[in-house]
Amino acid sequence: MTENTSGSSAADQPTQAIDGLDTRTKAQQVPGGDGAPSHSAAAPQAAAPTQEATQASAPARETAGRKFMRVEDERWGYDPAEVDDFLDRVDAVLATTARDLQSAPGVGSRQVRERVFDRVQGGYDPAPVDARLDELEDELADREREAFISEHGPERWEEHLELMGQTLLGRLNRPHGERFRRPSQRKQLGYSVSDVDVLCDRITEHFRSDEALDPTLVRKAVFRQAQGQRCYEEQQVDAFMDRVVELILALR
Numbered sequence: 671m672t673e674n675t676s677g678s679s680a681a682d683q684p685t686q687a688i689d690g691l692d693t694r695t696k697a698q699q700v701p702g703g704d705g706a707p708s709h710s711a712a713a714p715q716a717a718a719p720t721q722e723a724t725q726a727s728a729p730a731r732e733t734a735g736r737k738f739m740r741v742e743d744e745r746w747g748y749d750p751a752e753v754d755d756f757l758d759r760v761d762a763v764l765a766t767t768a769r770d771l772q773s774a775p776g777v778g779s780r781q782v783r784e785r786v787f788d789r790v791q792g793g794y795d796p797a798p799v800d801a802r803l804d805e806l807e808d809e810l811a812d813r814e815r816e817a818f819i820s821e822h823g824p825e826r827w828e829e830h831l832e833l834m835g836q837t838l839l840g841r842l843n844r845p846h847g848e849r850f851r852r853p854s855q856r857k858q859l860g861y862s863v864s865d866v867d868v869l870c871d872r873i874t875e876h877f878r879s880d881e882a883l884d885p886t887l888v889r890k891a892v893f894r895q896a897q898g899q900r901c902y903e904e905q906q907v908d909a910f911m912d913r914v915v916e917l918i919l920a921l922r
Contacts, residue, residue: 738753738802739794739798740792741793748793748794749787749794752787756785763778764810782803783916784912804889811916830920834913838914842870843874849902852902853898858898860901873914882922884918
Protein backbone atom coordinates (compact mmCIF):
# COMPACT_ATOMS: atom_id res chain seq x y z
CA MET A 671 0.00 0.00 0.00
CA THR A 672 1.45 3.27 -1.06
CA GLU A 673 0.28 6.42 0.66
CA ASN A 674 -3.69 5.77 2.34
CA THR A 675 -11.48 4.70 1.17
CA SER A 676 -22.54 -3.25 -0.92
CA GLY A 677 -27.38 -4.66 -1.73
CA SER A 678 -27.34 -8.08 -0.09
CA SER A 679 -26.66 -8.27 3.61
CA ALA A 680 -23.50 -9.57 5.19
CA ALA A 681 -25.55 -12.41 6.61
CA ASP A 682 -26.56 -13.58 3.15
CA GLN A 683 -23.09 -13.17 1.63
CA PRO A 684 -20.51 -13.62 4.37
CA THR A 685 -17.56 -13.76 1.98
CA GLN A 686 -16.61 -12.42 -1.43
CA ALA A 687 -14.10 -13.65 -3.96
CA ILE A 688 -10.82 -11.79 -3.80
CA ASP A 689 -9.94 -12.00 -7.48
CA GLY A 690 -11.25 -9.11 -9.52
CA LEU A 691 -12.09 -6.81 -6.63
CA ASP A 692 -11.16 -3.22 -7.34
CA THR A 693 -10.68 -1.55 -3.98
CA ARG A 694 -8.02 0.56 -2.39
CA THR A 695 -7.16 0.96 1.26
CA LYS A 696 -6.82 4.33 2.90
CA ALA A 697 -3.09 3.98 2.67
CA GLN A 698 -3.44 4.50 -1.10
CA GLN A 699 -5.79 7.37 -1.45
CA VAL A 700 -5.10 9.52 -4.46
CA PRO A 701 -5.55 13.22 -4.57
CA GLY A 702 -8.64 15.58 -4.34
CA GLY A 703 -12.27 21.09 -2.57
CA ASP A 704 -11.85 23.25 0.13
CA GLY A 705 -13.51 23.77 3.41
CA ALA A 706 -16.93 22.38 4.15
CA PRO A 707 -19.57 25.05 4.75
CA SER A 708 -20.49 25.68 8.34
CA HIS A 709 -23.84 24.28 9.45
CA SER A 710 -24.82 26.60 12.26
CA ALA A 711 -28.48 27.46 12.82
CA ALA A 712 -29.68 30.97 12.05
CA ALA A 713 -29.31 33.27 15.07
CA PRO A 714 -31.61 36.17 16.06
CA GLN A 715 -30.65 39.48 14.47
CA ALA A 716 -28.24 41.38 16.71
CA ALA A 717 -26.60 44.77 16.66
CA ALA A 718 -23.63 45.10 14.32
CA PRO A 719 -20.41 44.22 16.18
CA THR A 720 -17.58 46.66 16.55
CA GLN A 721 -14.51 46.35 14.30
CA GLU A 722 -12.51 44.98 17.26
CA ALA A 723 -15.12 42.31 18.00
CA THR A 724 -15.26 41.30 14.36
CA GLN A 725 -11.49 40.87 14.19
CA ALA A 726 -11.42 38.93 17.46
CA SER A 727 -14.15 36.54 16.37
CA ALA A 728 -12.77 35.89 12.87
CA PRO A 729 -10.50 32.97 13.81
CA ALA A 730 -13.37 31.24 15.60
CA ARG A 731 -15.65 31.59 12.59
CA GLU A 732 -12.91 30.40 10.26
CA THR A 733 -12.45 27.14 12.16
CA ALA A 734 -16.12 26.58 12.98
CA GLY A 735 -17.31 23.20 11.78
CA ARG A 736 -13.85 21.78 11.11
CA LYS A 737 -13.31 18.37 12.63
CA PHE A 738 -9.59 18.19 11.83
CA MET A 739 -6.57 20.40 11.40
CA ARG A 740 -5.76 21.52 7.88
CA VAL A 741 -2.45 21.33 6.10
CA GLU A 742 -0.72 24.47 4.83
CA ASP A 743 -2.39 26.19 1.88
CA GLU A 744 0.19 24.95 -0.61
CA ARG A 745 0.00 21.31 0.54
CA TRP A 746 -2.59 18.70 -0.39
CA GLY A 747 -5.05 17.25 2.07
CA TYR A 748 -8.44 15.53 2.11
CA ASP A 749 -11.41 17.49 0.79
CA PRO A 750 -13.06 18.81 4.01
CA ALA A 751 -16.56 18.80 2.52
CA GLU A 752 -16.26 15.13 1.54
CA VAL A 753 -14.79 14.13 4.90
CA ASP A 754 -17.43 16.00 6.91
CA ASP A 755 -20.27 14.61 4.80
CA PHE A 756 -19.03 11.04 5.11
CA LEU A 757 -18.46 11.27 8.86
CA ASP A 758 -21.95 12.72 9.29
CA ARG A 759 -23.32 9.64 7.51
CA VAL A 760 -21.28 7.33 9.75
CA ASP A 761 -22.51 9.16 12.85
CA ALA A 762 -26.09 8.67 11.67
CA VAL A 763 -25.49 4.92 11.33
CA LEU A 764 -23.89 4.70 14.76
CA ALA A 765 -26.96 6.40 16.19
CA THR A 766 -29.03 3.34 15.21
CA THR A 767 -29.39 0.27 17.39
CA ALA A 768 -27.22 -2.80 16.76
CA ARG A 769 -30.29 -4.70 15.56
CA ASP A 770 -31.03 -2.06 12.91
CA LEU A 771 -27.41 -1.73 11.81
CA GLN A 772 -27.59 -4.16 8.88
CA SER A 773 -30.49 -2.24 7.34
CA ALA A 774 -28.79 1.16 7.78
CA PRO A 775 -28.29 2.95 4.46
CA GLY A 776 -24.97 2.43 2.73
CA VAL A 777 -22.30 2.78 5.41
CA GLY A 778 -20.61 -0.14 7.18
CA SER A 779 -17.14 -1.11 8.28
CA ARG A 780 -16.21 -2.09 4.72
CA GLN A 781 -17.33 1.24 3.28
CA VAL A 782 -15.26 3.07 5.91
CA ARG A 783 -12.21 0.93 5.16
CA GLU A 784 -12.45 1.47 1.41
CA ARG A 785 -13.40 5.17 1.43
CA VAL A 786 -11.35 7.42 -0.84
CA PHE A 787 -11.40 11.20 -0.54
CA ASP A 788 -10.42 13.72 -3.19
CA ARG A 789 -7.47 15.91 -2.32
CA VAL A 790 -7.41 19.70 -2.33
CA GLN A 791 -4.80 22.25 -1.35
CA GLY A 792 -5.21 23.34 2.24
CA GLY A 793 -7.45 20.37 3.02
CA TYR A 794 -7.64 18.21 6.11
CA ASP A 795 -4.43 16.58 7.31
CA PRO A 796 -4.82 12.95 6.12
CA ALA A 797 -3.14 11.30 9.12
CA PRO A 798 -5.74 12.18 11.81
CA VAL A 799 -8.58 11.56 9.36
CA ASP A 800 -7.25 8.08 8.62
CA ALA A 801 -6.81 7.40 12.33
CA ARG A 802 -10.42 8.42 12.97
CA LEU A 803 -11.63 6.21 10.12
CA ASP A 804 -9.77 3.25 11.65
CA GLU A 805 -11.54 3.87 14.97
CA LEU A 806 -14.92 4.07 13.25
CA GLU A 807 -14.23 0.91 11.28
CA ASP A 808 -13.45 -0.93 14.53
CA GLU A 809 -16.64 0.31 16.16
CA LEU A 810 -18.81 -0.57 13.18
CA ALA A 811 -17.22 -4.02 12.90
CA ASP A 812 -18.01 -4.72 16.57
CA ARG A 813 -21.62 -3.67 16.09
CA GLU A 814 -21.98 -5.64 12.87
CA ARG A 815 -20.77 -8.74 14.70
CA GLU A 816 -23.33 -8.16 17.47
CA ALA A 817 -26.09 -7.68 14.90
CA PHE A 818 -25.12 -10.82 12.99
CA ILE A 819 -25.02 -12.99 16.13
CA SER A 820 -28.29 -11.52 17.37
CA GLU A 821 -30.03 -12.43 14.11
CA HIS A 822 -28.32 -15.70 13.17
CA GLY A 823 -26.74 -17.05 16.35
CA PRO A 824 -23.12 -17.69 17.42
CA GLU A 825 -22.79 -20.97 15.49
CA ARG A 826 -23.49 -19.26 12.18
CA TRP A 827 -20.95 -16.58 13.10
CA GLU A 828 -18.29 -19.22 13.75
CA GLU A 829 -19.06 -20.80 10.36
CA HIS A 830 -18.69 -17.38 8.76
CA LEU A 831 -15.27 -16.87 10.37
CA GLU A 832 -14.08 -20.33 9.40
CA LEU A 833 -15.05 -19.85 5.78
CA MET A 834 -13.42 -16.43 5.65
CA GLY A 835 -10.23 -17.79 7.21
CA GLN A 836 -10.08 -20.70 4.78
CA THR A 837 -10.46 -18.33 1.84
CA LEU A 838 -7.59 -16.13 3.02
CA LEU A 839 -5.29 -18.98 4.01
CA GLY A 840 -5.79 -20.53 0.59
CA ARG A 841 -3.96 -17.58 -0.92
CA LEU A 842 -1.48 -17.10 1.93
CA ASN A 843 -0.36 -20.71 1.56
CA ARG A 844 0.66 -20.21 -2.06
CA PRO A 845 4.41 -20.17 -2.81
CA HIS A 846 6.35 -16.92 -2.76
CA GLY A 847 5.92 -15.04 -6.00
CA GLU A 848 2.62 -16.76 -6.82
CA ARG A 849 0.19 -15.21 -4.36
CA PHE A 850 -1.23 -12.50 -6.62
CA ARG A 851 -1.48 -11.55 -10.27
CA ARG A 852 1.25 -9.75 -12.14
CA PRO A 853 0.32 -6.54 -14.03
CA SER A 854 -1.00 -7.16 -17.52
CA GLN A 855 1.50 -4.72 -19.09
CA ARG A 856 5.22 -5.36 -18.88
CA LYS A 857 6.19 -1.83 -17.78
CA GLN A 858 3.25 -1.29 -15.44
CA LEU A 859 4.11 -0.45 -11.84
CA GLY A 860 2.87 -2.45 -8.89
CA TYR A 861 3.84 -3.60 -5.39
CA SER A 862 7.18 -5.27 -4.83
CA VAL A 863 6.68 -9.05 -4.78
CA SER A 864 9.20 -9.51 -1.99
CA ASP A 865 7.61 -6.82 0.22
CA VAL A 866 4.12 -8.24 -0.17
CA ASP A 867 5.32 -11.80 0.46
CA VAL A 868 7.06 -10.72 3.67
CA LEU A 869 3.81 -9.24 5.02
CA CYS A 870 1.88 -12.33 3.91
CA ASP A 871 4.34 -14.53 5.81
CA ARG A 872 3.85 -12.48 8.97
CA ILE A 873 0.07 -12.66 8.65
CA THR A 874 0.24 -16.43 8.13
CA GLU A 875 2.41 -16.89 11.23
CA HIS A 876 -0.10 -14.97 13.35
CA PHE A 877 -3.09 -16.92 12.06
CA ARG A 878 -1.41 -20.29 12.57
CA SER A 879 -0.29 -19.45 16.10
CA ASP A 880 -3.70 -18.07 17.14
CA GLU A 881 -1.82 -14.98 18.26
CA ALA A 882 -3.88 -11.80 18.18
CA LEU A 883 -2.93 -9.71 15.18
CA ASP A 884 -2.98 -5.92 15.35
CA PRO A 885 -4.84 -4.57 12.30
CA THR A 886 -2.37 -1.67 12.23
CA LEU A 887 0.22 -4.09 10.87
CA VAL A 888 -1.86 -4.38 7.71
CA ARG A 889 -3.44 -0.95 7.62
CA LYS A 890 -0.13 0.91 7.76
CA ALA A 891 1.86 -1.44 5.56
CA VAL A 892 3.80 0.29 2.79
CA PHE A 893 5.18 -1.60 -0.20
CA ARG A 894 7.93 -0.42 -2.50
CA GLN A 895 7.04 0.06 -6.14
CA ALA A 896 8.37 -2.38 -8.70
CA GLN A 897 7.80 -3.05 -12.37
CA GLY A 898 6.72 -5.92 -14.59
CA GLN A 899 7.37 -9.42 -13.28
CA ARG A 900 8.93 -8.06 -10.09
CA CYS A 901 5.59 -6.73 -8.86
CA TYR A 902 2.08 -7.79 -7.95
CA GLU A 903 -1.04 -6.03 -9.22
CA GLU A 904 -1.88 -3.34 -6.66
CA GLN A 905 -5.66 -3.59 -6.71
CA GLN A 906 -5.74 -7.32 -6.04
CA VAL A 907 -3.27 -7.00 -3.16
CA ASP A 908 -5.27 -4.15 -1.62
CA ALA A 909 -8.53 -6.08 -1.91
CA PHE A 910 -6.95 -9.06 -0.17
CA MET A 911 -5.48 -6.95 2.63
CA ASP A 912 -8.91 -5.39 3.17
CA ARG A 913 -10.31 -8.88 3.77
CA VAL A 914 -7.46 -9.64 6.17
CA VAL A 915 -8.37 -6.57 8.23
CA GLU A 916 -12.01 -7.63 8.12
CA LEU A 917 -11.12 -11.04 9.56
CA ILE A 918 -8.82 -9.56 12.22
CA LEU A 919 -11.62 -7.33 13.45
CA ALA A 920 -14.12 -10.19 13.38
CA LEU A 921 -11.85 -12.39 15.51
CA ARG A 922 -11.37 -9.84 18.28
